[in-house]
Amino acid sequence: AQSVTQPDIHITVSEGASLELRCNYSYGATPYLFWYVQSPGQGLQLLLKYFSGDTLVQGIKGFEAEFKRSQSSFNLRKPSVHWSDAAEYFCAVGAENSGNTPLVFGKGTRLSVIA
Amino acid sequence: DGGITQSPKYLFRKEGQNVTLSCEQNLNHDAMYWYRQDPGQGLRLIYYSQIVNDFQKGDIAEGYSVSREKKESFPLTVTSAQKNPTAFYLCASSISAGANVLTFGAGSRLTVL
Numbered sequence: 001a002q003s004v005t006q007p008d009i010h011i012t013v014s015e016g017a018s019l020e021l022r023c024n025y026s027y028g029a030t031p032y033l034f035w036y037v038q039s040p041g042q043g044l045q046l047l048l049k050y051f052s053g054d055t056l057v058q059g060i061k062g063f064e065a066e067f068k069r070s071q072s073s074f075n076l077r078k079p080s081v082h083w084s085d086a087a088e089y090f091c092a093v094g095a096e097n098s099g100n101t102p103l104v105f106g107k108g109t110r111l112s113v114i115a
Numbered sequence: 116d117g118g119i120t121q122s123p124k125y126l127f128r129k130e131g132q133n134v135t136l137s138c139e140q141n142l143n144h145d146a147m148y149w150y151r152q153d154p155g156q157g158l159r160l161i162y163y164s165q166i167v168n169d170f171q172k173g174d175i176a177e178g179y180s181v182s183r184e185k186k187e188s189f190p191l192t193v194t195s196a197q198k199n200p201t202a203f204y205l206c207a208s209s210i211s212a213g214a215n216v217l218t219f220g221a222g223s224r225l226t227v228l
Contacts, residue, residue: 009155032214043119043205043219044158090157094214100165101213102148102173107157 002027004093006106013081014114021076021109023091033074034092034103035065044090050074051096061085086113117142119220121206126225128193128200136191136223138206146212147189151175152203152222161204164189165212193225201227 003026013019025031032051036044048059055067065076074091088110092103119140128134140147146165150158160173164183178197183189189208193200204223209215 034216036217036219041203041222041224043121043221044207044217045219046216049216092217096214098214099212100146102160102163103214103217105158107155 002031002093002095002098002101002104004091004104004106006089006091006109008109009107010110010112012112012114015083016080019076019078019081019085019111021089021091021111023074023076023106024072025074025091025093026072027093027095029095029097031067031074032094032096033065033067034094035059035063035074035076036090036092037061038088038090038108040087047076047089081111081113083113083115086111119206119208119218121204121220121223123223124221126223128225128227130227131195133192133194134200134225136193136204136206136225138189138191138220139187140189140208140218141187142208142210142218143186144208144210144218145186146209146215147183148207148209148217149173149179149181149189149191150205150207152205158205161191163212200225 005024035047091106094103148163149161162181164170180192206220207217
């Protein structure tokens with residue numbers, strides 16, 4: 001069965017510092033990978049997705065993620081964090097030939113930004 | 116603009132009562148989903164529907180029921196059999212079932228008094 005691990009429950013970074021949120025997945029087939037962001041009390045918004053092709057994908061709000069098959073990882077990065085980036089971030093995985101199997105989500109990483 | 120509307124945003128319920136959460140989408144998506152969110156637990160799938168008049172149990176379906184009589188609507192009923200119903204509930208949809216982009220509603224927070 002597919003699974004997603006986000007090792008960091010909570011991360012605090014200074015405004016203007018770089019950010020990397022980790023995501024590791026376990027799945028035998030070709031993965032489809034997603035990052036979502038959630039502000040408090042709100043729904044989730046898609047940041048970026050990887051289906052195939054270039055392993056470095058660009059998303060909204062200046063985020064990017066890199067798919068590394070050898071490490072089963074899809075880490076999210078941002079070169080300079082803004083206070084408005086404080087939120088919870090979820091990684092999710094599906095598979096190319098999964099039929100109708102829904103995405104599996106990680107448990108999330110909460111990002112705090114300090115001045 | 117197309118999107119997903121969940122209502123109500125906040126709901127309070129007494130123990131032993133059933134409550135129904137509404138989810139409506141105008142995206143013309145075939146698949147719809149209900150997730151439950153608790154602090155530190157991430158998103159857990161309750162039910163999903165691939166097409167009208169069809170739905171499947173997710174990981175935590177006990178104590179919940181759904182219907183899918185129209186493509187646009189996928190209401191969730193939290194029954195009195197759900198032992199710990201206080202949570203944040205999220206509805207989502209995708210163009211088809213499987214590994215596709217999900218569009219989420221803003222969520223409904225249910226509190227049992």
